[in-house]
Amino acid sequence: xxxxxxxxxxxxxxxxxxxxxxxxxxxxxxxxxxxxxxxxxxxxxxxxxxxxxxxxxxxxxxxxxxxxxxxxxxxxxxxxxxxxxx
Amino acid sequence: xxxxxxxxxxxxxxxxxxxxxxxxxxxxxxxxxxxxxxxxxxxxxxxxxxxxxxxxxxxxxxxxxxxxxxxxxxxxxxxxxxxxxxxxxxxxxxxxxxxxxxxxxxxxxxxxxxxxxxxxxxxxxxxxxxxxxxxxxxxxxxxxxxxxxxxxxxxxxxxxxxxxxxxxxxxxxxxxxxxxxxxxxxxxxxxxxxxxxxxxxxxxxxxxxxxxxxxxxxxxxxxxxxxxxxxxxxxxxxxxxxxxxxxxxxxxxxxxxx
Numbered sequence: 020x021x022x023x024x025x026x027x028x029x030x031x032x033x034x035x036x037x038x039x040x041x042x043x044x045x046x047x048x049x050x051x052x053x054x055x056x057x058x059x060x061x062x063x064x065x066x067x068x069x070x071x072x073x074x075x076x077x078x079x080x081x082x083x084x085x086x087x088x089x090x091x092x093x094x095x096x097x098x099x100x101x102x103x104x105x
Numbered sequence: 106x107x108x109x110x111x112x113x114x115x116x117x118x119x120x121x122x123x124x125x126x127x128x129x130x131x132x133x134x135x136x137x138x139x140x141x142x143x144x145x146x147x148x149x150x151x152x153x154x155x156x157x158x159x160x161x162x163x164x165x166x167x168x169x170x171x172x173x174x175x176x177x178x179x180x181x182x183x184x185x186x187x188x189x190x191x192x193x194x195x196x197x198x199x200x201x202x203x204x205x206x207x208x209x210x211x212x213x214x215x216x217x218x219x220x221x222x223x224x225x226x227x228x229x230x231x232x233x234x235x236x237x238x239x240x241x242x243x244x245x246x247x248x249x250x251x252x253x254x255x256x257x258x259x260x261x262x263x264x265x266x267x268x269x270x271x272x273x274x275x276x277x278x279x280x281x282x283x284x285x286x287x288x289x290x291x292x293x294x295x296x297x298x299x300x301x302x303x304x305x306x307x308x309x310x311x312x313x314x315x316x317x318x319x320x321x322x323x324x325x326x327x328x329x330x331x332x333x334x335x336x337x338x339x340x341x342x343x344x345x346x347x348x349x350x351x352x353x354x355x356x357x358x359x360x361x362x363x
Contacts, residue, residue, distance in 0.1 A: 026252075028328055036244060036351075087170075091170045095284065096213075097286055098289045
């Protein structure tokens with residue numbers, strides 16, 4: 020290992036240590052973890068995927084034939100597509 | 106195979122097949138003329154509810170391709186990769202690779218990497234809590250030994266890199282009302298996902314910082330990690346990076362070389 024690397028790394032860490040009181044982030048103790056899955060944008064707590072005991076009213080389309088109709092926000096993602104390189 | 110094991114196997118096979126169950130299987134179920142209907146209700150719930158679990162895991166993918174396409178893919182995924190565990194909290198671990206295997210999605214080459222962020226988010230969420238690195242731990246090590254130490258990133262850390270701007274795509278699709286467009290020409294993206302305290306954080310980092318963290322995560326010394334990061338990105342500045350992140354929960358332990 021080059022000596023300059025060790026010096027650089029040591030100096031980076033001692034600098035970080037010296038700055039620590041200013042940059043240290045302390046965990047918010049007001050909050051409690053919700054033991055379930057709540058993805059960003061969904062702030063509710065719930066038991067997690069697949070825990071619904073209710074019967075489903077959705078009927079599986081048995082989609083073996085690939086009838087993929089893409090209707091989502093992917094149309095907002097443009098440029099650089101692989102198709103252009105073909 | 107015992108008769109019971111054979112029956113269970115036949116039931117499982119029929120569950121993930123779109124075809125009608127065999128007569129011999131139906132005969133084994135309570136035979137009051139309603140066995141087929143009961144089986145169909147059960148199978149429908151199995152496919153749909155596991156698909157719902159997948160939708161909970163991958164809300165951004167669902168938003169990107171739309172509800173209808175997601176449902177078709179989810180049903181196919183459930184059939185190909187039925188749950189292997191009783192708990193569905195981490196169901197869908199093979200979904201990113203599955204998305205890559207679908208020819209119809211080849212026009213959306215970023216999809217699998219965005220899915221990797223979503224899976225990492227949930228995995229990070231369920232990782233055991235861990236105290237952050239303290240100033241005391243670092244100050245106990247002699248300055249000239251620091252470079253030889255292992256600096257361990259938080260156990261909830263996941264590193265995901267992509268040739269596509271996956272952070273921007275993930276971020277923009279957090280809310281349903283965003284209409285911002287994203288150009289794939291923005292190029293590569295390096296993302297880290299971790300949970301230093303209560304909340305899962307998804308951060309975009311420089312290429313150098315990404316490789317620095319990956320090297321540290323694999324147990325290499327800080328010196329080695331820096332040299333690799335520097336080779337791959339000569340703009341990487343360890344002083345700036347560590348001042349910002351050494352004590353913010355990105356790391357949890359520093360240990361002298363063994």
